[in-house]
Amino acid sequence: MKEQGVHEPAMDLELLFKPRSLAVIGISKDLGRGGGFIWWKIRSQGFPGRVFPVSRSCRELDGVPCFPSITDIRDPVDLAIAAVPAAAVERVLEECAQKGVKFVIVHAAGFAELGEAGKGLQERILDIARRGNIRLVGPNCMGLFCPESRLNTIVEVDPAEAEPGGVAFSGQSGWATEHFVVGGTARGLRFSKVISSGNQADLGFLDFLSYFGEDPSTRLICAYLEGLGEKGRAVLASARRIGRIKPVIVWKAGFSQAGARAALSHSGSVTGNRQVWQGAAKGAGIVQAEGFEDLMDLAVAFSSPPYPRGKRVGIMAEAGGGGISTADACEGLGLKVPVFSPDLQRRLSEFLKDYLPPFSGTSNPLDLVWLPRETALTICTRSLELMAEEVDAVIAMSYLPFVVPEMLTPFLKAVKALRDRLQLPVYLVPPYAAKAVEAMKTLTLAGIPAFPSFERAARAVAATFSWRAWAEREGN
């Protein structure tokens, strides 16, 4: 396998994510579970390649003939999805090797995560794969999701919602992977390639990271990791190289005693020390997520450049208390909420006095109190433009675009045009928690990163600023 720290060209995983043909092995008549469910989902999602069902118990499904073994298929098969119990994986892999399959995804649990007994089985399947020139995903994983090829074995996203985008993800936990896809889609993220890597017996984060680094569709790389194993140094070296161009966001779990114990029995991973990881990851420019919600927030923030070039945050909100809590959060994160210069304050006040009753919050935060409908858009955009002279990013909240539906599109267009012209990152916080899920999705899909709270928007500013500063120091 690869030596540590050596830069190799990324392995070509193209046929894993975009196979020309695939076989689903282990299908029973029950299309609601296991291989049957995977086969049915792949067929219903518009995958353009050929899909062969392999089943020992069924002769045909939905009018499609089943093959008793993958070796009975005459056409070439790029990818096999093995949805058979652990005990059958050796046999299936031998047959895949015989067939000349390039990639096999092994879903079954019951390997290294079970301890010594399972470890032996995992080593045996790895050995079969190597001898057969097969690259393995898993075992103990949920497979992949590749909107470009309309291929999804993670199976909880409506195909209509699964439009391709720039976010790649590699997850050692099926739960984290599934929820990143489902939750991310609901949040307005769009994906290039997602992989649930499980026990990482063969292909692991290092391989996926390298591939995503060279994948032209991928612009942002996210991961959930439990253990790095022996490849830790190589991962850090690759992350540092790739992360200058495509931010690499990692949520590393399993640092607690109980968490480390659980990781060992979950993906068979040894998780390591928190401080060691944090220091090493920081040096490699890895953006460190502090949990699932943070990972989502960061993916949203990094999916919409530009990023702030400095630490100065402007706050513009129809929410006095919201402005105060944003300021608290920003300063707590080492960002600055500078008092606007007397000249800027004078110009803001002069502009605003034609639109709003007298109010006092023009020093930053700019507290807009409550905007009149007819002039809200003018007030927001002109205020942003003025603030841009003295800040590097803006956190903003306005009720109107979310209360008056016909205002939303013009609002988004105007803010986005301004953001791009001024290169001023704008982070939005839609009002009303109840409706915010839909609003955040709309905003993020439109290219404006949106967050459920002012505190989380502040965190996004801090993270994107830090990454940009790191990438510039690294010579970008």
Added chain:
Amino acid sequence: MKEQGVHEPAMDLELLFKPRSLAVIGISKDLGRGGGFIWWKIRSQGFPGRVFPVSRSCRELDGVPCFPSITDIRDPVDLAIAAVPAAAVERVLEECAQKGVKFVIVHAAGFAELGEAGKGLQERILDIARRGNIRLVGPNCMGLFCPESRLNTIVEVDPAEAEPGGVAFSGQSGWATEHFVVGGTARGLRFSKVISSGNQADLGFLDFLSYFGEDPSTRLICAYLEGLGEKGRAVLASARRIGRIKPVIVWKAGFSQAGARAALSHSGSVTGNRQVWQGAAKGAGIVQAEGFEDLMDLAVAFSSPPYPRGKRVGIMAEAGGGGISTADACEGLGLKVPVFSPDLQRRLSEFLKDYLPPFSGTSNPLDLVWLPRETALTICTRSLELMAEEVDAVIAMSYLPFVVPEMLTPFLKAVKALRDRLQLPVYLVPPYAAKAVEAMKTLTLAGIPAFPSFERAARAVAATFSWRAWAEREGN
């Protein structure tokens, strides 16, 4: 006014929250804004008392005759809601005094938050109120929300959703108050009394805290504060006394330089030092919220007793990575995720082997991988019962009740019955971010606190445990 540190019986605010009759002052023909909107909303929400519209420009609205001044109303008026501009407040208050109104809510901004000029006006209206024996809410506020009396001037909750509950709230920010009502309702919280206190020229947090303390409907008291002013000591003393019976949760904002500046121009508040507040609040047993989302989470957690009697957390989830991240979060908060005793592990394994394929996560976290539909409820409840022997609280996640709608009610019933019988707090994390908003609402309404992430559930365990330990030390 009140002396610091002296315990007085709570002021009787009954007629503020449950007036027999009220007047809305300052109505134009436009029922979409200002006084007209408040009047229209109050009428449509089923408020049982009499509502008098007072308007200088309209003679009647919707067939209801308007009064040019409150003094023209013959019947007694308990509460006046003044929706007039700042410049008209003095006149309106003089008329309210003449009429013998007991409470006046002053919505207008343009008082102490504007600095010196506004301070003078605020002192003048306070003087009129005192001379006229009127108690003021505001100015610069959004009024109140009292589901028991179907009275709502905060106006963003569907009356059908506004069922009474046990949560009271006092907020110095209109935004925080409105969002706590709207977001809290969507989260499954139900309120007793909510007040937007604004500049707190007269009635302030101390008054509302004392009243909520004696209000039989209120079981939990929440607040958003900017400044405590001179009444800080009295607030702490009251919180300590009341908080032993009814937890007092406070989100205090305005600690940053920019936040303090903004608070001064928002509610005219001087916000003070973070460390001083934190130490004092801790001593008084105040549960300290760290932001808006945390305030909501804590309200949810504390709205559903019992609370944990110790630090030992059991984790049960169909989510290996979720279990690991829960363990990380718990230990990070000083909670314990103990390894189950060999005997308990043996009994768990023996029970589970009849239902699930062999798996390894029985030491805590209990990783249930993926439950079969037919036996999911049995597995969950029996596992909880066994875990209860060695832990003080459980954080749990199961897909099935949320994927198979007909399972939800039996699942909630079973978990709640078990929780109450064993006095074992159970904190749920529904799967799938996209649907979690609705699921959390259902759960919390059913009396089982639910959270958007494992990390936030862990935080809720830590907070409820700490409060219980404090209350017991105080002699409960």
